[in-house]
Amino acid sequence: MRVLFAGTPEVALPTFQALLGSDHEVCAAITRPDARRGRGRKLTQSPVAQLATTHDIPVLKPATLHEPEIQQAIQNYHADVAVVVAYGNLIPPELLDVPTHGWINLHFSLLPAWRGAAPVQHAVMAGEDITGASTFRIEEGLDTGPVFGTVTERIRPRDTAGDLLERLADSGAHLVLATVDALSEGSAEPIPQSNDGLSYAPRLHPADARIDWEQPAAVIDRRIRGTTPNPGAWTITPEGTRLKVAPVDPAPEAAALASEGLAPGEVMVTKDAVLVGSGSTPVALGEVAPAGRSWMPAADWARGARLAAGDRLGGEAS
Numbered sequence: 001m002r003v004l005f006a007g008t009p010e011v012a013l014p015t016f017q018a019l020l021g022s023d024h025e026v027c028a029a030i031t032r033p034d035a036r037r038g039r040g041r042k043l044t045q046s047p048v049a050q051l052a053t054t055h056d057i058p059v060l061k062p063a064t065l066h067e068p069e070i071q072q073a074i075q076n077y078h079a080d081v082a083v084v085v086a087y088g089n090l091i092p093p094e095l096l097d098v099p100t101h102g103w104i105n106l107h108f109s110l111l112p113a114w115r116g117a118a119p120v121q122h123a124v125m126a127g128e129d130i131t132g133a134s135t136f137r138i139e140e141g142l143d144t145g146p147v148f149g150t151v152t153e154r155i156r157p158r159d160t161a162g163d164l165l166e167r168l169a170d171s172g173a174h175l176v177l178a179t180v181d182a183l184s185e186g187s188a189e190p191i192p193q194s195n196d197g198l199s200y201a202p203r204l205h206p207a208d209a210r211i212d213w214e215q216p217a218a219v220i221d222r223r224i225r226g227t228t229p230n231p232g233a234w235t236i237t238p239e240g241t242r243l244k245v246a247p248v249d250p251a252p253e254a255a256a257l258a259s260e261g262l263a264p265g266e267v268m269v270t271k272d273a274v275l276v277g278s279g280s281t282p283v284a285l286g287e288v289a290p291a292g293r294s295w296m297p298a299a300d301w302a303r304g305a306r307l308a309a310g311d312r313l314g315g316e317a318s
Helices: 010-020 047-054 068-076 119-125 161-185 217-226 253-258 298-305
Strands: 002-007 025-030 035-037 042-044 081-085 103-107 130-137 147-154 234-236 242-245 267-269 274-276 287-290
Touching: 002 010, 002 047, 010 025, 010 047, 010 081, 010 161, 025 047, 081 161, 103 161, 119 130, 119 161, 119 217, 130 161, 147 161, 267 298, 274 298, 287 298
Parallel strands: 002 025, 002 081, 081 103
Antiparallel strands: 035 042, 103 130, 130 147, 234 242, 242 287, 267 274
16 A cells, blocks of 8 residues: 655654555655754754655655645645654644545554543553553544554553653554554454543643652652653752752652651752652652753762752742
8 A cells, every 4th residue: 555654753763664664655754844953953854754765755844734735745645544653733634535544543542541642641640550552543533533453551660651652652563554454455444432431631841740749759750750751850959940850769668767757849868869758758869950961860969959958849940
């Protein structure tokens, strides 16, 4: 089959590579426009555009798919199916029926759970044990189309959203290929979604990644892991500056006993750990990144910050 591929970030590459290595023909790729990235803010192609260029695949980089010339270009490729993985733009209704078999999306949840832009992050923050990925036909509703297939994935106790998404991207690539094969063979049987287990996963913003030290340690742990690496968990230091926070560990029992009465956000530096009080037991910081600096062990930061007894994280910025 002739496949039109739409995707942008690295998480889309396993599926793109699987299609390129299959018996199907990738006729073109659609991706987001070049963007300024890195410290030098150099204008850079998306990972999908870079891979497409390497394989001499035509690339479209529209700001929107509503432009008439872009819609005509898509029609001119005469694709049998369009595959979408983390593209970052909505597919206009007038394009949904252009490919013979429509637009097939790889969504990183077990639909109808976690419809929306950040399913993996929300699954981790919710403390779920099992998640997965689904292929479904895109329609006008938000992730409401009929499902072709699913794969499941266990959420490990120390998984970040980035860890989990990497595994789902790999297993999801196999699922997409199986779905495209089934469409080609005429054996695909999409199943309409029910509303049982319906939940939503709206896009996360930096404000959603601010740590609330009044919450129990388990909730803080999941919030940090769910927002790692993006948008990135953070708090405010006693000096009023922003501090990025990597995943924490529940404090060892002995340390928790030694810090009995540690208030939410209050910092205690011990021989073996940097502890922070929460709404339940303390947590031990792992790595942190002060404003404008690289990641470092929390103990190194604490020594340089010269924390005083009773200092707290989580106040207001200066």
